Amino acid sequence: MAAADESPRMPKMNPEALSLAFEWRRFTRLATVVALFTAPVFFLVLLNDGVSVPLAVVLTFFAVIAFRGTVDLVVHRLIPRPSLFGASGELLAEDIVARRRRWYWRSKWIRVAWLAVIAFAALGVFNLALRLFFGISAPLFSTFSAAQPLLAQNGPIFLSLLLQLPLLFLANALIFIGPLMLMGIKQVKAYEPGDANWGVKLSDVRGQAEPKEEVTRVISLWQSGEDFKAAGGKPERGLLFLGAPGTGKTMLSKAIATNFNCPFVTMPGSGFAQTFIGVDVLVVMYLMSRARRLARKWGGQCIIFIDEIDAVGQRRAALGSGLASGSLTQAGGGAPEPFYGEWGALTASGDVIIETREWRERLFASRATPWRAVYPPWLQNTRERIAQVMFPGGMMGGMGGGMALNQLLVQMDGMDEPPMLKRFFTRRLNTFLDATYVVPQRVGPVKLRVPAPPPRSEQVYFIGATNAPIDSLDPALIRPGRMGRHIWFRTPTKDDRKDIFELYLRKVSHLPDLDTDHRRDELARMTNGYSPAMIEQACSMALTLAHSEGKQAFGREEIVEAMTTVETGTARSIEYVPAESRATALHEAGHAAASYLYQENIEATRLTIKMRGNSLGHFQAMQKEERFSSWRSEQMARLIMVLGAMATEVVFYEENTNGVGGDIGSVSELACRMVGLSAMAPIRVDLDGRFGSEDEEEAARERIMARFERIGNQLIQRGGSGQSQASDSAYITGVLNDRFKRSMAAQLIGQAFVTAYNSALHNRAALERIADELIDRRELHGDEVVELLQRVGLKRPPIDVLDPACWPKL
Numbered sequence: 167m168a169a170a171d172e173s174p175r176m177p178k179m180n181p182e183a184l185s186l187a188f189e190w191r192r193f194t195r196l197a198t199v200v201a202l203f204t205a206p207v208f209f210l211v212l213l214n215d216g217v218s219v220p221l222a223v224v225l226t227f228f229a230v231i232a233f234r235g236t237v238d239l240v241v242h243r244l245i246p247r248p249s250l251f252g253a254s255g256e257l258l259a260e261d262i263v264a265r266r267r268r269w270y271w272r273s274k275w276i277r278v279a280w281l282a283v284i285a286f287a288a289l290g291v292f293n294l295a296l297r298l299f300f301g302i303s304a305p306l307f308s309t310f311s312a313a314q315p316l317l318a319q320n321g322p323i324f325l326s327l328l329l330q331l332p333l334l335f336l337a338n339a340l341i342f343i344g345p346l347m348l349m350g351i352k353q354v355k356a357y358e359p360g361d362a363n364w365g366v367k368l369s370d371v372r373g374q375a376e377p378k379e380e381v382t383r384v385i386s387l388w389q390s391g392e393d394f395k396a397a398g399g400k401p402e403r404g405l406l407f408l409g410a411p412g413t414g415k416t417m418l419s420k421a422i423a424t425n426f427n428c429p430f431v432t433m434p435g436s437g438f439a440q441t442f443i444g445v446d447v448l449v450v451m452y453l454m455s456r457a458r459r460l461a462r463k464w465g466g467q468c469i470i471f472i473d474e475i476d477a478v479g480q481r482r483a484a485l486g487s488g489l490a491s492g493s494l495t496q497a498g499g500g501a502p503e504p505f506y507g508e509w510g511a512l513t514a515s516g517d518v519i520i521e522t523r524e525w526r527e528r529l530f531a532s533r534a535t536p537w538r539a540v541y542p543p544w545l546q547n548t549r550e551r552i553a554q555v556m557f558p559g560g561m562m563g564g565m566g567g568g569m570a571l572n573q574l575l576v577q578m579d580g581m582d583e584p585p586m587l588k589r590f591f592t593r594r595l596n597t598f599l600d601a602t603y604v605v606p607q608r609v610g611p612v613k614l615r616v617p618a619p620p621p622r623s624e625q626v627y628f629i630g631a632t633n634a635p636i637d638s639l640d641p642a643l644i645r646p647g648r649m650g651r652h653i654w655f656r657t658p659t660k661d662d663r664k665d666i667f668e669l670y671l672r673k674v675s676h677l678p679d680l681d682t683d684h685r686r687d688e689l690a691r692m693t694n695g696y697s698p699a700m701i702e703q704a705c706s707m708a709l710t711l712a713h714s715e716g717k718q719a720f721g722r723e724e725i726v727e728a729m730t731t732v733e734t735g736t737a738r739s740i741e742y743v744p745a746e747s748r749a750t751a752l753h754e755a756g757h758a759a760a761s762y763l764y765q766e767n768i769e770a771t772r773l774t775i776k777m778r779g780n781s782l783g784h785f786q787a788m789q790k791e792e793r794f795s796s797w798r799s800e801q802m803a804r805l806i807m808v809l810g811a812m813a814t815e816v817v818f819y820e821e822n823t824n825g826v827g828g829d830i831g832s833v834s835e836l837a838c839r840m841v842g843l844s845a846m847a848p849i850r851v852d853l854d855g856r857f858g859s860e861d862e863e864e865a866a867r868e869r870i871m872a873r874f875e876r877i878g879n880q881l882i883q884r885g886g887s888g889q890s891q892a893s894d895s896a897y898i899t900g901v902l903n904d905r906f907k908r909s910m911a912a913q914l915i916g917q918a919f920v921t922a923y924n925s926a927l928h929n930r931a932a933l934e935r936i937a938d939e940l941i942d943r944r945e946l947h948g949d950e951v952v953e954l955l956q957r958v959g960l961k962r963p964p965i966d967v968l969d970p971a972c973w974p975k976l
Contacts, residue, residue: 197237198603201230234603235271242268263600263607270601343445350449353437356456357423357430359464364420371421372669373662373698374414377653381405381418384651385426388467388627402651403578404628406475406644408636409655410530412697415631419471422629428467429460435477435632438570446570454577454626461624468626475630478570479643504832513828517781518757518808520768521694521788526657529695571640578628578648584619592616658697659792663690666698670705675712675719685722688948691771692729694788704728726947730776742775742782750775750782751937752818753811753825757785759933760810760922762955763962764803767791770952773936774945782825798846801836805918806925808833809881813922814933816974827883833918834883835898837911842897848874848913851967870967871913874920878912880976881919921965923974928963 205226212222293309296302296316304312317324371378387401395401407415423430433453440446453470461468472478504512505528512518583589596615599605608614630649632639643649658666664686671680679685693701707728712720742750758773768787775783812826840846851870857863884902901907926933935958940946946954965972 197241198234201234201237201603204233205230231602231604232271235267235601236275238264238268239271239275266597267601267603270597346440347445347448350437350440350445351452353434354449354453354456355432356460357432358460359427359429364424366417366420366424368421368425370669371414371418372665373658374418374655377407377414377655378418380651380653381422385422385469385627388469388625389426389428402627403625403647404630404649404651406636406639406649406652407629407631407655408652409633410527410657411633412530412699413655413657414698415655416473417698419473419629419631422469423471426469428469429457429464431457431460431468431470433470433472435472435474435479438478438574440570443569447573450570450573450577457626458622458624461626466624468624469629470626471629471631473631474633475643476632476634476639478574479630479632479639480571480634481638481640504835506828511781511784511828512804513808513832517754517784517811517825517828518832519694519784519786520804521771521786523657523789523792523794526659526695530657530697571643575642575648584621588619592619657695660687660690660788663693663696663701666696666701667693667705670702674705674709676705676708676725677719677721679721680725689725691769691788692726692948694771694786696732700732704732707731729947730774730945747775747941748937749815749819749823750825751940752814752933753823754783754785755933755936755940756811756814756922756926757807758951758955759814759929759936759960760925761785761787761807763925763929763960764806764921765800766803767793767800768807770955772945772947773940773951773954775940776945798840798844801840801844801846802849802914802918805833805836805914806922808836809915809919809922810926813919813974814926816923816976817926817930818933820975830881831883833881833915834911837878837882837914838898838901840914841907841911842901846914847910848917853968856968866968873973874913874916875909876912876916877919877974877976878914878916881915882908882912920967920972920974924963924965924972929958929960932958932960 208229209222209226212225213219217225289306289309292313293304293306296304296309296313300313300316302312302316310317368378368382384402384405387399407418409415419432423432431453438446438449440449457468457470503522503524505525506512506514512520599615605614628649630643636644636652644652656662667686667689680689693704696704704725705728708720708725711724711727712718717724754773754775758770761768761770765787767790769790770785770787772784772786777783808829811829812822815822815826848871851867853863853866855863857866882902901911936954939954943950967973
């Protein structure tokens, strides 16, 4: 059986409609003939009334076309026009001309009617005013004749008032909103090629190879993509830079402005937030007008860069909140890691910092610059008073740039439109020629109509930068065709930091030792969480320290001191008493040793007993391989590492200090997260058939787990640390309120502490050597920490849970 033909077919026109269409054509031609035959009679009437021949010809012409247009309007009211769906091109073209004529004459008669009504009403009001205020009575149509003496005496006054009132209204409006409008317009900064040089080259943007390559490819198409367009390609109209603060978004935009030979216009997103509704729209229109003028001047392209575009591009309330934009959930699932203080420590005391991908993202996000008002403080106060007193109903523009976003979206879509004035005059002229009925569409091959203007040749492209999650932006802004190309800027990894050091060390005098691969790798490991600006500051500060000591170049010692100053400020010159200094050194050594023994994917980067912030000292490390998820064994290793400090104190002093409070809070939170969110149960105790029967072995296993639980219950912090920046602690409360889950969390903590205790007991001599070195040096960095941990001979101890000596006495 043959397949049915599914190709689309043009519908055939209704025969009755086709017949009616031809009758319309015949009737319109007959009306034209009637108008032309009656024209000589009208011309002679005008001549008999004393009208000159040229004026009579002009009046006769307008009378003919007015009669012809009026006939069309009247007949259209009486007879419906036929549907031409599916008609030939000729009929459709004639229908377009007919509709255009009808619109032209209909608009003219409507205006005449309104003018007549307004004139009659004005005449009646003027006549009534003469009667009431001046005692002049006159027939309605003799009003002006009767008022001639009054007009001759007071006419200049009336005329001046008529001219002054609009000007006064305009002046008041400018005084009222002018300064606020000016503040918004001043945010627009336009730079032509050669106007400014930020000193930033594309080669200076380091640690972001993929975004830099992507941006270069897109902007090259913007500037010289004729072959691409000829092949049918359509370049992106906008780019959206996404990433944490300090990752290089603004720096890359400066490189674009410096290196690409086209005008560049910048605008902060907060500049669209205006006092009065509608002013933000004017700011957008000014921005686009400025960009178009520059594009026409410089060959057809202009780039607009909107920094912090989330200030104007937030998702509109009518669209809902979308995905949870504020969620801190890890890519691998589960709740966010603990994040305490300025540097995101794992513990509330701030003495354990581990670099991970999530840690960097949250650290850089915490450095985001707070929103700043567009206006200076005195003008901002005036704005708020106006909003509260004069316009309590909401005339003020407290919408956060909502109307600006709508206008910006329109402008992004409307860049290919023809020029407005050309389009206006072309449409008006062609409509008038059609409405005359006597000027044909064409004479032979020559068209007698102005051709439609082509779209503008200049193109305005957009680049937006934001620190906010992409889900918080309006979908209409980030869709393809607007800012549809999304470029992600990651926080600098270790390899990225090596690349950044290569740039900034090249600019300052330093010792050759810092140019070796080994030393560069060490510098990258020591600068956990550094932004490019922080690395540049560290290099500059290191040179300052070297010069203060009479050196011409700096080395490892100076840059290490500069790093610690950049990170946490100048170390406090506080001298510990010897006993407290040793206790602090042992505490930090406990963290470092436990991490070295049990965290295979962690490498130490710093060990210090210098007091910075609220921490007497701290241990800092980083992941060797960054992963999105982790196994139970890795989570257990973290518990052991955090509890390693307290276990060391118990081994050396048979008691612990109050400095372990932050550590206990951290392990309590981590254990609850393991049980409540990740279904990670305690490790099963393997007794390896050391009992005569399975029942005896199981009973022994239960006694051992109960002992782990007792230790865990003694350590677990039921109230929570209360200082973590984690978004949701509901899972902690849920675990602690559930007897079964709390039991498992306590067992996890008990197992980790027993392991840490035995490790400290077995490596007591090594811990003493680490503490002695730390007391002597006060601070160790990079390879110094790694080499020390390797040198002291740390080893994992065998743990026999049936041996009473392995159990700590708490």
